[in-house]
Amino acid sequence: MTPYALTIDAGARELRAADRLLHALAARLALPEDVYGCTHLVRGDRPRVAVSLACASEPLLRTARERLTADGHQVTPGVPDAYGRAVLYPGAAALTGTVTVAELLDRSAIDRVAVLGSARAPDADARLVTRGHVRPQWQSGELVLTAMPASGGVLVPFEVPDPTPCCADH
Known part of the structure; x- marks a missing residue:
């Protein structure tokens, strides 16, 4: 930082x-x-x-x-x-639509992408559907985006843009 x-x-x-x-x-x-x-x-x-x-x-x-x-x-x-x-953060505005992991790292200040449930980094050509909401977090001095696998073989940021409030259906 x-x-x-x-x-x-x-x-x-x-x-x-x-x-x-x-x-x-x-x-x-x-x-x-x-x-x-x-x-x-x-x-x-x-x-x-x-x-x-x-x-x-x-x-x-x-x-x-x-x-x-x-x-x-x-x-x-x-x-x-x-x-x-x-x-x-630098490059945040450029992270819209679908980008590859390599493009995300090249276009922004994000240092790396971590995938839930995986011990290894995603391939550079893995596609990430941003949903216009990319919120990385500082971890040990690095800006890290946590992503998760989604249908269609793509990744999505772990944090969703419009979360459902707890107990929304009550």
């Missing part, structure tokens, strides 16, 4: 709300594509989802901090943990 980071705790209760917040902040602050925006689960007395922004430029981060603070956001330096789920 990049060396300059800050965390915004807006009290989001779910990942989708935190995703929307990150996209809104990126637009409001006119952030460049090389900025990382991640979600972080905060446990404890008040479980919630915090978001972080990380970039290679200290002046950009300082400006973002000043604007966010002026807008009333609670901003702290650094990231809450090393396991952020990336929503904004």
Whole structure:
């Protein structure tokens, strides 16, 4: 991850709300594509989802901090943990439709793809149907996308774009 980071705790209760917040902040602050925006689960007395922004430029981060603070956001330096789920990252916008694993790794900041239930990496020419929702996670300093096999011999990201809430049919 990049060396300059800050965390915004807006009290989001779910990942989708935190995703929307990150996209809104990126637009409001006119952030460049090389900025990382991640979600972080905060446990404890008040479980919630915090978001972080990380970039290679200290002046950009300082400006973002000043604007966010002026807008009333609670901003702290650094990231809450090393396991952020990336929503904004270099190349994220290029990951639409169906891409090969090699294209995904070439077009984005994702370092590797891990397939559930498999000890080995997928073939470079394996097809991945993105569903327009690719959320890799930081693992040991690498941005890793977890994927799973799907019908038709393709892979899909493990995280679905529109999950069914627990007990939706009750």
